[in-house]
Amino acid sequence: MKPSSRWTPLILIAPALIIFVFIVLTPLIGTAGLSFTRWNGFGAPKFAGFDNYSRAFADLVFIKSFKNVAIYIVVTLFVEVLVGLVLAGILSSRVRTTVYRVALFVPVMLPMVVVSVLWRFIYNPDFGIINAVVRKLGAEEFSQVWLGDTKTALLSICFVSGWVYSGFYLAIFTAGLQRVPRDIIESAQLDGASDSKVFWKIKVPMIRSVREVSALLCITGGIQGFDLFYVMTGGGPYYTTEVPTTYMVRSVFRDQEIGYGSTLAILLTAIVLLVGLIFMRIRKKNEGSLEY
Amino acid sequence: MRDLLNIRNPRKTAIFHTVMVIYSLFYVTPLFWMIMSSFKSNGEIFQDPLGLPKTLDLSVFPKSFKAAMLDKLMINSLITTALSSTIILVSASMAAFAFSRLNFKGSKFYLGVLTIGLIVPIQSYFIAQNQLVELFHLKDTRIALILPYAGMGMALAVWLLKAYLDSMPKELFEAARVDGCGDIRMYFNIVLPVLRPGLATVAVFSVLSAWNEFLLAIIYIQREDLKTIPSGLLTFSQKYVTDYQMLFAALTIITIPMITVYIIFNRQVVSGLTEGSLK
Numbered sequence: 001m002k003p004s005s006r007w008t009p010l011i012l013i014a015p016a017l018i019i020f021v022f023i024v025l026t027p028l029i030g031t032a033g034l035s036f037t038r039w040n041g042f043g044a045p046k047f048a049g050f051d052n053y054s055r056a057f058a059d060l061v062f063i064k065s066f067k068n069v070a071i072y073i074v075v076t077l078f079v080e081v082l083v084g085l086v087l088a089g090i091l092s093s094r095v096r097t098t099v100y101r102v103a104l105f106v107p108v109m110l111p112m113v114v115v116s117v118l119w120r121f122i123y124n125p126d127f128g129i130i131n132a133v134v135r136k137l138g139a140e141e142f143s144q145v146w147l148g149d150t151k152t153a154l155l156s157i158c159f160v161s162g163w164v165y166s167g168f169y170l171a172i173f174t175a176g177l178q179r180v181p182r183d184i185i186e187s188a189q190l191d192g193a194s195d196s197k198v199f200w201k202i203k204v205p206m207i208r209s210v211r212e213v214s215a216l217l218c219i220t221g222g223i224q225g226f227d228l229f230y231v232m233t234g235g236g237p238y239y240t241t242e243v244p245t246t247y248m249v250r251s252v253f254r255d256q257e258i259g260y261g262s263t264l265a266i267l268l269t270a271i272v273l274l275v276g277l278i279f280m281r282i283r284k285k286n287e288g289s290l291e292y
Numbered sequence: 293m294r295d296l297l298n299i300r301n302p303r304k305t306a307i308f309h310t311v312m313v314i315y316s317l318f319y320v321t322p323l324f325w326m327i328m329s330s331f332k333s334n335g336e337i338f339q340d341p342l343g344l345p346k347t348l349d350l351s352v353f354p355k356s357f358k359a360a361m362l363d364k365l366m367i368n369s370l371i372t373t374a375l376s377s378t379i380i381l382v383s384a385s386m387a388a389f390a391f392s393r394l395n396f397k398g399s400k401f402y403l404g405v406l407t408i409g410l411i412v413p414i415q416s417y418f419i420a421q422n423q424l425v426e427l428f429h430l431k432d433t434r435i436a437l438i439l440p441y442a443g444m445g446m447a448l449a450v451w452l453l454k455a456y457l458d459s460m461p462k463e464l465f466e467a468a469r470v471d472g473c474g475d476i477r478m479y480f481n482i483v484l485p486v487l488r489p490g491l492a493t494v495a496v497f498s499v500l501s502a503w504n505e506f507l508l509a510i511i512y513i514q515r516e517d518l519k520t521i522p523s524g525l526l527t528f529s530q531k532y533v534t535d536y537q538m539l540f541a542a543l544t545i546i547t548i549p550m551i552t553v554y555i556i557f558n559r560q561v562v563s564g565l566t567e568g569s570l571k
Contacts, residue, residue, distance in 0.1 A: 001393050001465055008475035009396035015383035016446050017402055023421065023443035024409055030420030094308060102558050103316045106323070109554050109561060110547060111504040113522040117529050118326055118543055121536070129325055132341040163319065171566045210570070217569055224413045227506045231526060245415055245507075252419055253511065262419050269416040276411060 034262035041258055052263035062264060065242045072158055072243070073222035079162030081214050084169025089199040091170070092177045101174070104167035112164075116231035119160045123147050147233050150240045157228055157241055169214055176210030177203055208286065216279045220272055244268050323547065330356075330540035337536050356541035359532065364517050365524035369503055372434055372520055376441035377498040380449050381491055383442075388453035389483045393465050394475065409447025418508060425512055436512040437520065441502045448568065449494045456490035457483065496564025521546055 003009050035052060039045035056062055087104065091097040107115060122128050123146035131143040146156045180203050188198050204211070226245040229235060235242035235250070244264060252261035329337055330352060331345035357363070390396070391403050421440060430436040464486070468478055484491075509523040516527060525542065532538050554561055 001395065001462070001469060003390075003394045003396055004469070004474040004476075004478075009390040009394045009399070012386040012390035012394075012475070012479070013402055015379075016387035016450060017406065019379065019383065019439065019443050020406055020409055020446045023424075023439045024412075024417055024446075025405065027417035027419075027421035027424055028408070028412060030423065031417050034420055034423075090308075090312075094305075097312075100312050100316055101562075102555065104319050105558070105562055106551060106554065107319060108565070109500055110550060111506070111522045111525075113504075113506050113525050114543055114546055117525065117539065118322060121329075121540070122322055122325070127338045127341040127536070129321070129341060136342070163322070167319070168565065171562045172570060175563075175566050175570065213570060220413070224415055226415075227522075230506075248415065248419075249507070249511075252422075258419060258423075265415050265417075265419055269412055272413055272416075273411065 031262045031265050034259055035266045037259040037262075039259045040256040045259060048259060052260050053267075055260065056263050056267060061239055061242060062244070062247060064239050065244045065247045068154060068239075068241060069223055069225065069243045071154060072161070072225065073219055075155065075158040076161050076165070076222055077215065077218055079158060080165040081169050081218050083162060083166040084171075084214070085173050085204070085211070087166065087170045088173035088177055089196075089203065092174060092203075093195045093199065101167075101170065104170055106167070107164045108168045108171075110164075112227035113231055115160065115164055116228050119163075120147065120232055123156055148237055150237050153233055153237060153241050157232055160228060160232070161225075165218075169218075172214055173207070173210060176207040180206050209283070212279065212283060216275070219275055223268065223272055223275070323551075326540055326547070327544050330537060330544045332537060334534070334536055337540075352537055352541045353545060356538045357545055359538060360528040360542045361516065361524065362521075362542065362545055365519060365521045368434065368518055368524075369520040372437045372441065373499055373502040375434075376438045376445070376502045377495060379438070379442040380445045380498045381494060384446055384449035384494065385453055385484065385487055385491065386479060387450050388457055388487075389475075389479050391450065392454045392457035393462075393483075403450075406447050406450055409444070410451060414444060414507065418511070421508075422511055431512055432515045432518055434518065437502075437505070437508060440508055440512075441498075441505060445494075445498045445501060449498065452494055452568065453487060453490050456487055460486055492560060493564045493567050496561055497568040500561075500565070 034045060036048060036050070037045035038048040038051070091100060122130060125131055125143065125145045125148075128146075130146065134140070134143045144152055146152050184202060184206075185198055188202055193201070224245060225243055226249070229241050229243050229246050230249070233241040235246045245268070248261050248264045248268070251257045251264060325342075328345055329341075331348055332343075336343070336345065387406070391399060425431055425436050425440075430439075465478065465482065468482055473481070503520075504522060505520075506522040506526075509520050510526065513519050513523060516524070519527065525546065528542060529539055
């Protein structure tokens with residue numbers, strides 16, 4: 001449609017565009033620029049070429065933070081996405097399930113900081129629920145300093161993540177499953193297929209795009225993880241829960257290494273973009289097959 | 293058909309509900325424990341972590357409310373969230389209208405610029421954004437959070453609202469144009485009314501993400517009376533490290549209103565969040 005005047009389209013897009021360019025795009029370009037400098041926040045940044053980049057590739061803590069986040073992502077793909085999918089399957093073949101759906105979604109909308117502080121108490125070795133239950137069961141030797149032990153800290157955080165987000169993926173998969181046509185399901189049932197067979201052989205294959213989006217959300221969301229790690233363990237013990245974002249914040253705001261922190265930010269961005277690109281490739285390849 | 297099967301098999305239904313109730317306890321127990329613990333003294337919390345409180349003494353709540361300055365934190369969160377979400381709703385709906393329905397030079401380019409915001413995470417730009425906020429002397433002001441929250445949510449909001457408008461019949465707009473309706477009047481009289489479900493979706497995720505945002509909140513706001521709930525809670529938990537009853541009470545005060553609002557609007561909240569991420 002032709003605009004009623006030459007200026008109205010520009011007036012309409014101006015607020016959104018100006019805010020975005022000012023507060024997101026300019027800093028994005030700025031961060032990229034800073035990544036090639038050495039700067040402690042005072043005076044002028046000094047040009048450093050690719051120094052920060054070569055330093056990052058040799059930085060053992062940075063590499064470790066990527067290993068940690070990779071473990072976190074793999075585990076959360078199971079405890080968030082897979083659990084959500086299975087729950088959606090179980091609940092979608094039943095009636096009167098609203099109360100469960102409501103209960104399972106509650107943690108999703110709570111602030112991560114609230115969740116983190118609460119779970120720090122739940123994991124508390126002295127009065128936390130987990131150790132209290134372990135002791136009640138008479139298995140004293142399994143009681144742990146969950147967040148303070150290098151063996152359990154990262155997995156304990158993954159578990160909290162599952163507690164928060166499995167309800168979210170349950171809701172996403174439920175929305176996807178509702179789009180699978182009823183007649184296909186009913187004809188399979190008439191042929192004598194069991195509920196679980198209908199779910200794994202018909203419904204799950206048919207919601208491929210929802211599965212892909214969920215995996216992408218879990219992976220890119222995981223790479224950006226911050227709140228849980230920062231509040232629950234602060235990256236410790238011995239860097240076992242250090243993730244790229246917590247390390248970046250420390251480099252910039254505690255060590256005053258703004259240039260180096262920016263380099264880490266740009267590397268993280270590159271990885272997020274790469275994951276997105278791979279994901280789009282996969283989608284393109286699969287285009288045209290039957291799905292809902 | 294499903295209902296018939298369920299009626300035919302009451303035993304299976306009973307097993308299903310038993311399993312689901314037990315499973316749901318895993319989600320609910322931490323919250324129930326949090327509420328119960330805020331009624332227990334520190335001594336009770338340590339001696340019998342799983343036990344119920346001996347008395348239901350409510351006096352800890354006003355004490356914790358005051359110590360954590362929850363009134364200030366809540367007002368700050370409310371103002372920050374309301375303003376950033378309003379900015380998103382107004383400017384994104386205007387932009388979505390122009391991108392979806394009006395032909396103008398550079399439309400593809402401008403939309404492309406905005407789309408960058410869909411892809412890059414906050415980590416990509418917060419370091420230089422922090423410098424920008426400092427440069428404009430915005431540290432320790434509410435604008436330091438309102439503007440970034442609005443900017444962060446903008447791209448997704450424009451895309452979602454544009455998708456809504458794209459799915460509308462074009463006659464709706466063209467008929468009005470034939471009747472002499474200009475762009476600005478069309479925005480108020482046609483676009484805003486038909487966009488209502490889309491605006492509700494955008495409102496849900498804008499409000500929740502602003503209300504819960506943490507990273508920028510701890511960087512840009514140091515003054516305690518300007519902090520929002522997440523960063524203020526962290527400060528409180530560092531100050532009262534061992535006063536567990538107070539901390540449990542603060543968590544409870546923050547959580548209960550959120551759960552109440554969620555239970556009332558659960559359908560809108562769930563569909564708002566899922567649509568926001570599926571699109």
